[in-house]
Amino acid sequence: MxxxxxxxxxxxxxxxxxxxxxxxxxxxxxxxxxxxxxxxxxxxxxxxxxxxxxxxxxxxxxxxxxxxxxxxxxxxxxxxxxxxxxxxxxxxxxxxxxxxxxxxxxxxxxxxxxxxxxxxxxxxxxxxxxxxxVDRTPFHTRYITDKINGLTDDVLLLKQFAKAGGIYGSDQMTEGFSGYLCELLVLHYGGFAPLLAAAAEWRPPVIIDIGKHAAKKFDEPLVVIDPVDPRRNVAAAVSLDRMAEFVELARGYRDAPSEEFFRIRKEYPCCPADLAALLASRGTSLYAVTFATPPFIEEIVVPQLKRSTGAISDLLDRSGFAVHHAHYRMGPGRCMLLFELIIDELPPIRRHEGPPVWNRVNAEKFREKYRTSPLPGPFIENGRYVTEVPREFTRAGDLISSPAILSVGTGRHVRESLGKDWCVLEGADCWQEEFSGFIATFFSRRSPLVRIERDRPGRE
Amino acid sequence: MxxxxxxxxxxxxxxxxxxxxxxxxxxxxxxxxxxxxxxxxxxxxxxxxxxxxxxxxxxxxxxxxxxxxxxxxxxxxxxxxxxxxxxxxxxxxxxxxxxxxxxxxxxxxxxxxxxxxxxxxxxxxxxxxxxxxVDRTPFHTRYITDKINGLTDDVLLLKQFAKAGGIYGSDQMTEGFSGYLCELLVLHYGGFAPLLAAAAEWRPPVIIDIGKHAAKKFDEPLVVIDPVDPRRNVAAAVSLDRMAEFVELARGYRDAPSEEFFRIRKEYPCCPADLAALLASRGTSLYAVTFATPPFIEEIVVPQLKRSTGAISDLLDRSGFAVHHAHYRMGPGRCMLLFELIIDELPPIRRHEGPPVWNRVNAEKFREKYRTSPLPGPFIENGRYVTEVPREFTRAGDLISSPAILSVGTGRHVRESLGKDWCVLEGADCWQEEFSGFIATFFSRRSPLVRIERDRPGRE
Missing domain, CATH: 3.30.460.10 (Beta Polymerase, domain 2)
Known part of the structure; x- marks a missing residue:
């Protein structure tokens, strides 16, 4: 090449x-x-x-x-x-x-x-x-074997580039680029360098139809029609964020190519003292929910962890405990959902919106229900009844520890495991040996390119 | 009658x-x-x-x-x-x-x-x-004088009913029903009782065109076309909430008529100790902004106070200090804007959203600007760059005391007065003799009907 x-x-x-x-x-x-x-x-x-x-x-x-x-x-x-x-x-x-x-x-x-x-x-x-x-795999192999001659080095570079960028793998945890997808991209653009030149300008949706035979519409941000199956998007697993990370890596590499883009970084664990110091300086509140890992494969469990984390975050946000960042990790023994909050405590009262006054039946029910309350209200705001009510949870920790989190959409296996044994940790107590790498990563979010640029002191 | x-x-x-x-x-x-x-x-x-x-x-x-x-x-x-x-x-x-x-x-x-x-x-x-x-007023008088015979008692009842309900007056503070509007409503419906029967079922927009000559479209929730001027809505000053309060009063009176609906209630002041106890039990934070009353009439100043209160509330909300309730009062000597907050303190960090990664020029500027920050980020979320930045104000009191509140839309006279002399009070220190009635009312919001019902112990 x-x-x-x-x-x-x-x-x-x-x-x-x-x-x-x-x-x-x-x-x-x-x-x-x-x-x-x-x-x-x-x-x-x-x-x-x-x-x-x-x-x-x-x-x-x-x-x-x-x-x-x-x-x-x-x-x-x-x-x-x-x-x-x-x-x-x-x-x-x-x-x-x-x-x-x-x-x-x-x-x-x-x-x-x-x-x-x-x-x-x-x-x-x-x-x-x-x-x-699985029946499709032999066709992929025949297709690539036929055409990849002269581009195998480009595929190796791309795979290593994607691995080092943390975007290699179509598994649920990564939501990135599979090996077959890497091969097709190299084939389509004619090499690693021309692929990066194109990707630097990608803007979703990007649709690549090598066989010019797409047989349906796809909604994913990156669509690479399988040359052996017109109804399949080889890039279906690629999330918007993994795609964006590939785009920024492509730009960064073209601007200043270096070995750093191919160096795989380890996840550095943090120690309990690090975590305590970090939380003190950030002024945020940290909660971890841990439970036994459900006895199913990652492809089943990880999407449920993701859904659970989202659902619990929504519950916290809705309840006034603003979530700054939430993530999840499936360990071999236990799973951890981690929540960093901006708001940890709230006053014992809250607003409660009722029906519009014009909706007579409901309006009168609402007024009747609350009119003898010792709290202010009901009053009328923007044509609706509103009243103050006692707040059910004034501390985020109480909400997370309550059965309320079992009734949000967590996915069956996670709910079953949570139901059996479920542990809420708070602050620096969230630190667990098994999750020390995860916790360190949680607090050092950076895009792959920013990570590479910061490792290259010459440019600072 | x-x-x-x-x-x-x-x-x-x-x-x-x-x-x-x-x-x-x-x-x-x-x-x-x-x-x-x-x-x-x-x-x-x-x-x-x-x-x-x-x-x-x-x-x-x-x-x-x-x-x-x-x-x-x-x-x-x-x-x-x-x-x-x-x-x-x-x-x-x-x-x-x-x-x-x-x-x-x-x-x-x-x-x-x-x-x-x-x-x-x-x-x-x-x-x-x-x-x-002013040239229109003689026509109103001639119109009503001609037709009101036999309904003057009904007008007196309605006026007293509206006064006692706190919805009488088309001034900026009340945003309620003028005397002329009361007269037209009684005329149109043929009396106090039939008016209440109709109002109990009102649902905005309600359009009453006695002269059947409306010459334009009106956006207000209650529209009563002036019989002497087809381009004027006599009820233009009536806010949605005053209209809703009239509707609930009409329903309440028809359900259980009593003298209570005609009894004008005084504003009971609170004392400093009341306020301190109230704040302790509510767990909220209270801030007052006071300044010399601008030397203009209420019709000029009050709308500016309203706008200022809204703009400062928006600034607080946007900055993460959730506002529970805000109101304003124009006193003879000074004005007070009062803010009760759910959130008073925030961590020293916050999220800062950047451009989509696809927007290459802006995305690279953003990454360049923040990539050496000691805080986490930039990272990619939903296709955009996001980073953490230091929070400018971690205490609501610091924000309210900062010049930032001069640059929100406060209205000219309020801004001038604020600029000269402006005082921020916090917690129980918000209590001021001049505003003791206002503060008491601020913490006992109830719709007029709820207030009447609570004064009638028989129904509790």
Whole structure:
């Protein structure tokens, strides 16, 4: 690829391109797995994912091997026989394997140090005939493998760029760019540099239709129509904010390219004393709600954590406790919802709006109900009855600790887990070893580009 | 009038209808003033207002005498010669008189215990030819005098009912029902009782066009087209809330008529200890802004006080100090703007929203400006840059005491007076002898009907 910067070239050769040994090693493992599958006579083996496409970053150890079954086979048979074959293949190579479940069950195994997914699917004739998402994957691999020649380095740069920017991954926590999306973007724009040049000027909605075959309208801010499926947006997971972060990173990199854009930053934990000092200087109030992590995968739990955090924030705001910032984290043992508040205490009275006076029946009910109250009101404001009433919760902590938070929209698994065991922490007591990195990140929000710029003291 | 309740009849005979002696006494004074005017040969005298119409409440001592000049006379001559004649008439009767000013200058005199206004105006042939509002008054008097026969008691009841309800008067402080409006409403509905029956079901906009000649569209909630001027809404001063209060009073009176609806309540002052106890129990914060009353009439100053109170409340709300209730009072010496707050103190940081990331020029300016700040941010939220900044005012009192309140829309005279001398009081220190009644009222907001119902222990 022409126009590569010297440090990009160094990055590729030193850090991103898998070595010849690594390629051979993984290819060897893959070959033996495929042979075993094909020898079974029940399915055809196929390597998919970044290893098949030659777009994996050095050191990645994720090998996706699909077991392609005849589409004649009924779905139930595929689930049982497919899984049985995957299990027997895995068993032949390693004792370290277990069943996992996404849209369908599959086997995850550690084979000679490589993290292998053995995934049964249908071997359909064309992408129009796929029966579920996994059936589509082989088509992605064939599409990219056909076209990616000469651009694999660009894909490696983009993946590392996105990882370092914290926007790589279509999982619910990241809401960012999948590997396949990175490949399609590089293909569409013809390389890493031209992609960044274009992205610097993106303004949503951005619609990229490589196959010129979009078969429906999409609402997401970034739309990249799947070249193998006109009804699918490959960028559906990309949130508006991850898209904006990619745009600012593209601008920042073009203005002042540097290795910093490829350096993955660790989450630095904070200690309890840091947190106490921080809260004292910020003058805000902090509350954490923690509970046992529901026994489901991240893709199920994280959206519920997000919804719960939003719903509890709304409840706090509605109750007068203005939320400054709220976020969530799913840990292996427990989950934490964290709320930083501007307002922690309120007077014991509040306004309560009633009906318009013109609405006679309701107006008279309202007046009748409140007219003997010891508080001021009812009075008339803007044509409505208004009165003062005692405030139910004068402290945010009392509201968060009350059963009221169980009745906001938290999602089923979160509600069940909250219902069993739920702990409210306040102030510096929110600090928990398990969440020390999360808490540090919570209080140092910066966009990826700002983070990179601040790490580069020359520009300050 | 048929259907009068016994206590209404008692009220009329005992309290509202002027006695024969009172009538004769006032008629005598009026006669002598008219004679003097007519004898001057320069103008024709005419008694207008409620005394001319026989609709004044016993004890009222306001006699309006108009000096009708030829419409040929130029405006300037009317102002000088008209005022000179009014002054010489007044001087012939009393040494106690002085010039006043509404739309035009006039003379106010105390003649034998009666408060007399001597008002020069043009004697135009028909209401279409009036040159200013005062020229219209004689037409109102002729219109009502012609038609009010048999309904004067109803007008007296309505006026007293409106006074006791706190909704009588078209002045800026009351925003209620003028005497002329009361007369027209009684005329239109055919009496006090049928008016209340109708008003109980009012729902704005209510449009009453007695002359069936409305010549424009009106936006006010209550529209009563002036029968002598199709382009004028006699109820223009009536605010939505005064209208709603009349509606609730009408309903309440029809449900349970009693003398209480005609009893004028005094404003009971509070003492400093009351205020301190009240604030402690309410848990709110109180601030008063006081300044010398601008040397202008109520009709000029009060709207500016209202605007100032609204503008300062908006500033407080925008700055995070939620206002629970705000009001104003124009005293003879000083004015007071009073603010009761839900939030008095805020953390030293706040969110600051920047431009959308897509707006490249502004987005980069914003990021550049804030990226080295010690506070968190800039980060991206909903596609926009957001950052934390230090909060300018962490205490409401600091904001109210700052010059910021001079730059909100306060109205010219208020701003000038504030600029010269302006005092901010806090908490129980807001108590001032001059405003003790105002402060008591501020903390006991109730609609007129609720006030009446609470005074009637039988129903509690």
């Amino acid at each position: 022409s126009g590569r910067l010297p440090f990009e070239e160094q990055l590729l050769s030193g850090q991103l391109r898998p070595s010849a040994e690594e390629r051979e090693y993984i290819a060897g493992v893959a070959r033996r797995l495929l042979d075993a599958i094909n020898a079974s006579g029940k399915a055809t083996g196929m390597v998919v994912g970044s290893i098949a496409r030659n777009t994996w970053v050095k050191g990645d150890r994720d090998l996706d091997v699909f077991l392609l079954f005849s589409p004649e086979m009924p779905r139930e048979a595929l689930e049982t026989e497919g899984l049985a074959l995957a299990r027997s293949i895995a068993r032949a190579f390693t004792p370290m394997f277990h069943e996992k479940y996404a849209e369908h069950p599959y086997i995850n195994a550690n084979v000679e140090g490589i993290d292998v997914d053995l995934v049964p699917c249908y071997n359909v004739a064309s992408a129009e005939h796929i029966q579920s998402a | 048929s259907g009068r309740l016994p206590f209404e009849e008692q009220l009329l005979s005992g309290q509202l209808r002027p006695s024969a002696e009172e009538r004769e006494y006032i008629a005598g004074v009026a006669r002598r003033l008219l004679d003097a005017i007519n004898a001057s040969g320069k103008a024709t005298g005419m008694v207008v207002g409620s005394i001319a119409r026989n609709t004044w409440v016993k004890g009222d001592r306001d006699l309006d005498v108009f000096l009708l000049f030829s419409p040929e006379m130029p405006r300037e001559a009317l102002e000088t010669e008209g005022l000179a004649l009014a002054r010489s008439i007044a001087r012939a009767f009393t040494p106690m008189f002085h010039e006043k000013y509404a739309e035009h200058p006039y003379i106010n005199a105390n003649v034998e215990g009666i408060d007399v206004d001597l008002v020069p105006c043009y004697n135009v042939a028909s209401a279409e030819h009036i040159q200013s509002a």
